[in-house]
Amino acid sequence: MYDVAIIGGGVIGSSIARELSKYKLKICVLEKELDVCCETSGRNSGVLHAGFNNKPKSLMAKFCIEGNENFDEIAKELDIPFKRTGKLVVGFTKEDKEKLIEMKEQGEINGVKGLEIIDKDRIKQLSPYVEGNFALYSPNTGILNPFIYTIAMAENAVENGVKYFLDNEVVDIKKSSDKDNNIFEIRTNKNIYKSKWIINCAGLNSDKIGKMVGIDEYTIHPCRGEYFILDQKVGRYLNMPAYPVPNPKMGGLGIHLTPSIDGNVFIGPSSEYIDSKDDYSTTKEVMDLLIKDGGRIFPHIRKEHFIRNFSGIRPKLVAKEQGGYDDFKIELREDISNFINLTGIESPGLTSAVPIAKYVVSLLSEKENLVENPHFNKYRKSIETFKDKPIDVQEKLIAKDENYGEIICRCETITKAEILQAINNPLGVETVTGIKYRTRAMMGRCQGGYCQTRITKLIKEVKHKKEEEILYCRKNSNMFVGKVRV
Secondary structure, eight states: OEEEEEEOOSHHHHHHHHHHTTBSOOEEEEOSSSSSSSSTTTSSOOEEOOSTTSOTTSHHHHHHHHHHHTHHHHHHHHTOOEEEOOEEEEEOSHHHHHHHHHHHHHHHHHTOOSOEEEEHHHHHHHOTTOOOSEEEEETTOEEEOHHHHHHHHHHHHHHTTOEEEOSOOEEEEEEOSSSSTTOEEEEESSOEEEEEEEEEOOGGGHHHHHHHTTOOSOOOEEEEEEEEEEOGGGGGGOSSOEEEOOOGGGTSOOSEEEEOTTSOEEEEOOOEEOSOTTOOOOOHHHHHHHHHHHHHHOOOOOGGGEEEEEEEEEEESSOTTTOSOOOOEEEEOSSSTTEEEEEOOOTTHHHHHHHHHHHHHHHHHTTSOOOBOTTOOOOOOOOOOSTTSOHHHHHHHHHHOGGGGSEEETTTTEEHHHHHHHHTOTTOOOSHHHHHHHHOTTOSTTTTTTTHHHHHHHHHHHHTOOGGGOBSSSTTOBSOSSOSOO
């Protein structure tokens, strides 16, 4: 029996779990995937937005501003990499400049600080390889690793007593037959969980969860965005995100260029409404579009630098015919007691995660007397990395643990010690991508050509698995069907 059951373990669900763990509550998180960053939370540009794209007085604007302002502190607490790079939204025409002025004025209404309209010379001073006749410059925009951020939130929640149940897809919710009819029975594909409260953070499936308790007014419209990833060789040419002037009807911010916190460059996303909530396909037509449109503002794109492509899906509340954005929906439902509903949490959801969590806790506190947990520890320690350390520190790491002396991933210089720490992660994730997201192994130029078999061997040995049991990412993504020879 739990005080609070959170459905969905992405960045929003995990942020709420961590925030609630500050109080004396028994909390569980039910996540249908095998890790906490398999869907929207991990499939995005990794940008900490400033808040000038959002409608004034909206929850999107309010929480984006708050999340941006306080992120340095959160990054320090969770021990995650983060950098305030600034951002350029570039334009070429008179109409573009008028739109940039509107965006600046909107941002200032929202409370965004330091926005400037700059000319071509200033663009070249800030980011020499970006093209544009003028731009809106946002100095407070930043970049982060969305995988590590989501994982860090979840791990810190676990360290503070939250229980995570992965591979638990909710299939039904009903009121318990217990005397207290405010107790929910939550049936998953694995078990039945009882809880006094439910918080719906199911992202792409938040409408489905809502309908299980009688909330019929929302429909999630999946909108896919495709990306290219460029080799780290390109990273030296792009020191900050560069966006085009957005088309509001497209429901996105346009095909832009974003440096990753690890030195790669993303081109994308596209924007395409689709029928399925789990169709992560990439298409040649869209890939060609990414190259064409991305090259307009960043002409240093070469096909030989492409190392991978992927897609993400936004949980939009607006249909294709309407276009644009709706606001976040975060509700303490009066018609359904003890149920807090979150839906339509699309961009800037990553930036807004912590303020959203604090707001949800404030809603819960209206109904429950929350008592602080004196043992809450806001600090989480990341895996000790090797590549970025000076030689003397690397020598000390090897002296302390000889596994730091064995390189498993050559492209990213990831050691056996880091892989083993990832395999023994606090969430109990055992997939190949679970190791990838926690260490960056398999994210280099060869995309796992050298290290993937070595990593699967370590998973097999440490977790005592058969080859046929090792999964790549999601259910039924088996790496092997058997041996070709004995």
